[in-house]
Amino acid sequence: MKTTNIKRLAACSAAAAVGAAFFMATATQPVHAAAEPIGPKLTPRLKQMLSEEMLSVKQSAKMILDGLLAGDHSMVATQAQQIHDSFILERSLTEQDKKDLMKAASPEFLKLDGEFHQTAGKLAQAAQHKDYELQRFYYSRLVESCQSCHSQHATDRFPTFSGAQPEGHTH
Numbered sequence: 558m559k560t561t562n563i564k565r566l567a568a569c570s571a572a573a574a575v576g577a578a579f580f581m582a583t584a585t586q587p588v589h590a591a592a593e594p595i596g597p598k599l600t601p602r603l604k605q606m607l608s609e610e611m612l613s614v615k616q617s618a619k620m621i622l623d624g625l626l627a628g629d630h631s632m633v634a635t636q637a638q639q640i641h642d643s644f645i646l647e648r649s650l651t652e653q654d655k656k657d658l659m660k661a662a663s664p665e666f667l668k669l670d671g672e673f674h675q676t677a678g679k680l681a682q683a684a685q686h687k688d689y690e691l692q693r694f695y696y697s698r699l700v701e702s703c704q705s706c707h708s709q710h711a712t713d714r715f716p717t718f719s720g721a722q723p724e725g726h727t728h
């Protein structure tokens with residue numbers, strides 16, 4: 558059962574060569590990794606729903622910024638609540654949609670989605686309490702959610718995130 562170092566080395570490099578060939582063959586295909594974009598795995602119906610949700614989230618995020626700049630607590634509260642309530646998983650998904658989503662979405666994606674909507678809820682609360690500082694804090698957390706999910710799960714839609722540092726650097 559003893560293998561000489563030479564033999565072991567040879568076996569190793571053979572395995573490495575096979576590995577490299579496999580890697581090259583699959584490099585252009587989406588590899589099964591946590592950072593795989595979710596979009597192509599969604600059913601057309603779910604992709605459409607996600608896209609609509611994202612466009613409305615973007616609209617709300619802009620209005621929240623307007624509200625923050627103007628000290629308009631009720632604008633911030635209303636729009637943040639809207640993001641919170643738009644939770645794709647809590648909306649009127651059919652049983653089939655839910656199954657399809659569970660098949661496509663990784664646990665990491667679902668976790669980020671959950672945290673994102675939770676942050677929106679906390680932002681709405683901070684606005685209801687007219688707490689400016691906390692609103693700024695949760696707004697920045699919200700933007701962080703957009704970036705971290707897009708950079709991990711939507712690099713097909715936002716290719717400029719590919720190869721980017723997960724944490725933003727300041728200039």
Ligand code: HEC
Nearest residue numbers: 595596608611614615618669670673702703706710711714
């Ligand atoms: C949990 C993950 C996640 C979070 C959080 C998230 N997004 Fe997205 N977003 C996606 C995915 C995935 C796509 C690509 C969907 C596709 O393949 O069409 C996307 C796409 C988009 C698009 C493009 C929509 C289109 O069809 O043109 C916009 C705009 C967008 N997101 C805005 C936002 C904003 C603004 C935030 C934060 C306030 C945010 N997203 C937070 C996952 C997320």
